[in-house]
Amino acid sequence: MTDPVAASQPHHQQALDALTGLRAVKAHATGNDFVMFVDPDGQRPLNPEQVSALCDRHLGIGGDGAIRAVPADQDADGRELLSRWESEIADSPAHEPGERIWFMDYHNGDGSIAEMCGNGVRAFAHLLVTQGWVELEQGEELLILTRAGVRTMRKVPEGYAVGMGVWSFIDPELARTEASDALVMAAGLEDPRPGLSISLGNPHTVVALPDDRALEQLDLAQAPTVDPAPGNGTNVEFVVPSEPLVDQGIGAVRMRVHERGVGETMSCGSGACAAAAAVRVWAAGDGVDTWDVGVPGGVVRVSFLARPDGAENVELSGPAEIVAHLTLA
Numbered sequence: 001m002t003d004p005v006a007a008s009q010p011h012h013q014q015a016l017d018a019l020t021g022l023r024a025v026k027a028h029a030t031g032n033d034f035v036m037f038v039d040p041d042g043q044r045p046l047n048p049e050q051v052s053a054l055c056d057r058h059l060g061i062g063g064d065g066a067i068r069a070v071p072a073d074q075d076a077d078g079r080e081l082l083s084r085w086e087s088e089i090a091d092s093p094a095h096e097p098g099e100r101i102w103f104m105d106y107h108n109g110d111g112s113i114a115e116m117c118g119n120g121v122r123a124f125a126h127l128l129v130t131q132g133w134v135e136l137e138q139g140e141e142l143l144i145l146t147r148a149g150v151r152t153m154r155k156v157p158e159g160y161a162v163g164m165g166v167w168s169f170i171d172p173e174l175a176r177t178e179a180s181d182a183l184v185m186a187a188g189l190e191d192p193r194p195g196l197s198i199s200l201g202n203p204h205t206v207v208a209l210p211d212d213r214a215l216e217q218l219d220l221a222q223a224p225t226v227d228p229a230p231g232n233g234t235n236v237e238f239v240v241p242s243e244p245l246v247d248q249g250i251g252a253v254r255m256r257v258h259e260r261g262v263g264e265t266m267s268c269g270s271g272a273c274a275a276a277a278a279v280r281v282w283a284a285g286d287g288v289d290t291w292d293v294g295v296p297g298g299v300v301r302v303s304f305l306a307r308p309d310g311a312e313n314v315e316l317s318g319p320a321e322i323v324a325h326l327t328l329a
């Protein structure tokens with residue numbers, strides 16, 4: 001029988017050889033880590049083998065995902081997204097006519113593509129700002145194109161705040177008051193628990209646990225099972241209540257996450273937004289609009305803003321750091 005590890009090594013090396021000379025950074029946002037690079041002329045599209053080789057923690061650089069920053073008009077997917085979101089871009093106060101729009105070409109560590117990454121998009125903005133590709137003063141907004149649509153970014157004291165758009169139930173038939181639409185089982189749970197499936201452009205299923213002990217007992221080395229599973233798979237967030245900042249009206253939860261296409265990660269920004277949205281549904285509109293979500297890699301803040309049509313915009317804020325500049329050998 002073929003040894004899968006031995007068999008994968010030449011394959012990984014071949015994939016990395018094709019990237020020789022690539023200048024990249026290793027970045028993280030609350031411990032959700034990425035291999036990132038700027039591709040100003042759209043000459044370095046990534047294939048799934050290259051992504052999984054780059055993200056391999058032993059044979060590559062290591063990361064939960066890989067992110068390529070490319071001007072949208074220099075990339076086939078970027079051009080398709082530019083035309084799909086044309087009117088939203090034109091109407092955005094964050095965009096000047098003729099200004100370059102950057103596309104976040106996000107890949108999960110296993111080589112699959114995801115629509116959105118809330119931590120990644122903060123790291124993405126930080127890369128563009130620190131390398132001088134964009135200027136972003138406090139108070140200004142930067143428009144970024146993602147596979148989930150147009151997102152706006154601001155610099156804030158704790159790092160960056162990104163407008164994540166509107167959250168929605170994955171099942172459009174689900175009423176605002178319904179507590180669950182799936183059963184979730186994971187190692188460390190005694191019985192399957194109800195989960196609520198929420199979209200932030202990418203899919204999430206959020207599960208409430210009774211206490212910290214239950215959260216700590218989970219073994220997320222294996223993917224949880226979700227029944228019924230959303231068609232394209234799902235990220236699964238487990239949440240428990242945490243100490244709120246009562247005087248400031250800020251709610252708090254702790255969360256662990258198993259990410260689609262990655263495994264357990266130290267943080268998931270879109271997952272934190274989904275977790276806070278689910279908790280608000282379960283709390284039946286108790287009026288708390290801002291939530292601190294504690295993850296193994298730190299804390300991110302999630303805020304909800306009601307829109308005239310009854311939907312809610314979500315903003316995610318938190319830090320982003322670049323830890324190394326490197327050139328692929």
Ligand SMILES: N[C@@H](CCC[C@H](N)C(=O)O)C(=O)O
Nearest residue numbers: 114117118119202268269270
């Ligand atoms: N870590 C991300 C989410 C990345 C994508 C996810 N694994 C998916 O497949 O949807 C975040 O911070 O949002």
